Amino acid sequence: MPELPEVETVRRGLEKLILGKKISSIEVHYPKMIKTDLEEFQKELPGQVIQSMGRRGKYLLFYLSDKVLISHLRMEGKYFYYPDQVPERKHAHVLIHFEDGGTLVYEDVRKFGTLELLAPELLDSYFISKKLGPEPTEKDFDLLTFEKALKKSKKPIKTHLLDQTLVVGLGNIYVDEVLWRAKVYPAKSSQTITKKEARAIHEQTISVLEQAVDKGGSTIRSYTNAFGENGTMQELHQVYDKAGLACSRCGTIIEKIQLGGRGTHFCPRCQRRS
Template sequence: MPELPEVETVRRGLEKLILGKKISSIEVLYPKMIKTDLEEFQKELPGQIIESMGRRGKYLLFHLSDKILISHLRMEGKYFYYQDQVPERKHAHVLIRFEDGGTLVYEDVRKFGTMELLVPELLESYFLSKKLGPEPTEQDFDLLTFQKALKKSEKPIKTHLLDQTLVAGLGNIYVDEVLWRAKVHPVKSSQKVTKKEAKAIHEQTISVLEQAVNKGGSTIRSYTNAFGEDGTMQELHQVYDKAGLTCSRCGSIIEKIQLGGRGTHFCPRCQRRS
């Protein structure tokens, strides 16, 4: 958490709150969060105007006057906007103040989130260096390319989907949901995924993430959008966090295993390993 749907929901919220605002000052309370030069970061941001908000995979993009601020929320990152006085916040680590008196506050309980400041010309090479896969849309996520990539890897299909090279934006929650819908066991080797199964995974990736965006993401523990509101996609989860409950499709008991250090949920009957 957050995954693509949550980041997209945050992007849409910030788009309504801060577009056109001019940054007057920046306060960094946890310097390790800034992955480019801290002095330059603090010097360059004041005077910049928020021109637009973008997203690439799980990365949030602030398109400024002549720079791009890249923010990765990691596990617990959140943004809150205050028009007037900012309340005392224990986990506030970056405060972006605007000329109109408003303040955008980045909070992160675990302090795993990151921020980087780039010139626009370096954005494409930045994501190339991350080996980030295509966006999960019909236009960008090509089925044939996806099938070919699967055949080159012995990784378990869940692990492969999580590494962001096949398609951008999937995390632990939505991979479990996608594989349940596609009826593919999470441990199955990518090489052994059939063309039919690959097509199902491809279709369900697009469908699940689109549905999650429309539901405002999933609130499992602490996620909220930029307005402090919970998402509702968790109400439609079929396997994630459902261990010990019955599968809505076949009635079998949902199981949970550890795979690559991640809790993994699946139905042993619907998602047979062989």
């Protein structure tokens, strides 16, 4: 957490709150989060105007006057906007102050999140270096390319979907949901996935992530959007965190295993180990 739906929900919220605002100053309370030169980061940001908000996979993009601020929320990162006085917050690590008196605060309990400042012309090469796959849309996520990539890997399908090279945006929660809907066993080798299974995974990846965006993401532990509101996609989860409960499709008890160090939920009947 957060995965693509949560990051997209945060992006949409910030778009309503901070566009057109001019940065006056920056406070960095945890320098390790800043992955570009700290002195340059603090020098370059003041005076920049937030022109638009973007997203690539799980990365949040702030398009500024002549820079791009890249934010990766990792496990617990979140943004809060305060129009005037900022309350004391234990986990507030980066504060972006605006000329109109408002402040955007980045909070992160685990301190895993990162911030980087780039020239716009370096953005494409930055994401190429990350080996990110396509966005999970009908336009970008090509089925034939997906099928060919599966045949080249012996990785378990869940692990492969999590590594962001096949398609971006899936994390532990939504991979479990996609594979349950597609009726594919999570530990099945990628290269043994059939054309029918690949097509189902492809379709359900697009469907699940679209639905999750529509529902404002999933609030499992601490995720909230830019307005401090919870998502509601967790109410539609069919398998994630349902171990010991009956499968809504066949009535078999949902099981949980460890796969690649990640808790993995599946229905042993709907998702057979064949």
